Amino acid sequence: MNAVSAWLTPQTAATAAFVMVIGLTILGALIAVGARNIFHNVLGLCVSLFGVSGIFLFLNSPFVALMEILIYVGAICIAICFAIMLSEPLYLPPPPRNKAKVLGAAIGSAGIFVFLGLLLKKTQWTAAPERSTDWSVTTIGHYLLTDYALIFELVSLLLLVAMIGAIVIARGGRGNP
Amino acid sequence: MLINYVPILIFTVVAIGLVAVIVVLSELLGKKKHFPSKDMPYECGMDPIGDARHRYTVRFYVIAMFFIVFDIEAIFFFPWAVVFKSLGWFGFWEMLVFIGIISVGLVYVWGKGALEWE
Secondary structure, eight states, rough: OEEEEEEEEHHHHHHHHHHHHHHHHHHHHHHHOOSSHHHHHHHHHHHHHHHHHHHHHHHHHOOOOHHHHIIIIIIIIIHHHHHHHHHTTSSSSOOOOOOOHHHHHHHHHHHHHHHHHHHHHHHHHOOOSSSSSOHHHHHHHHHHHTHHHHHHHHHHHHHHHHHHHHHHHHHHHHOOO | GGGGHHHHHHHHHHHHHHHHHHHHHHHHSSSSOOOHHHHHHHHHOOOSSSOOOOOOOHHHHHHHHHHHHHHHHTTTTHHHHHHHHHHHHHHHHHHHHHHHHHHHHHHHHHHHHHTTOO
């Protein structure tokens, strides 16, 4: 009994959760890259993005985690599915993997990995002066609607441009009336 | 704080565990008999009509784009909603401007007939 209660501390639970989140991220990323069925790639990306949103929770930014799930998992992955339905000739069998391409991709990503690793090792990490430790949705909402109200309204302008742009491209580009 | 997410953690663990148990059990206990009508794609119990694998029209993509736009709009309601009471009318007018600007886009899109399927 004592051994169990010694293991069941909040600290170990947090560590276990962190390992799970990292595992989800890496597993999803591997599926996203490795699977042969393109829809499985998208599902892997979803899993990976869920993991990333968990990382944001650990970084104490619940709003960004929420955005990650709603926008990236909820909307972007759906948009990717739509894009696949529009473009990929799914009735064709997937072409065999090109060895040279796989090797090139592996070398390229390994290079980036080593570069980022060295960069992380070399950097002197100094903590930024903390303005606040509270980044709850309430705090963000308060800032967004008072001090940064202009940015808040600009977001809607950006969305307006995106919407009109989608229409202009989709309607004009195909010779529709 | 992180302690608030313990229910989510429990939920995740239970969900993954339940799915794993169901998949493993059905794999172990289930009989694997295949016959043509069983291997057919399930389409509400009817024989499938045609092949599902064809290219879809670009209209679906426009709808997907609108979905993303309104999804991003919706997420900004969250921080607004939690401080709505403390902001009072000022917050109300702010959100009205926000929605108003996006409504311009909606009116434009509607006017262009992009929401009609033809």
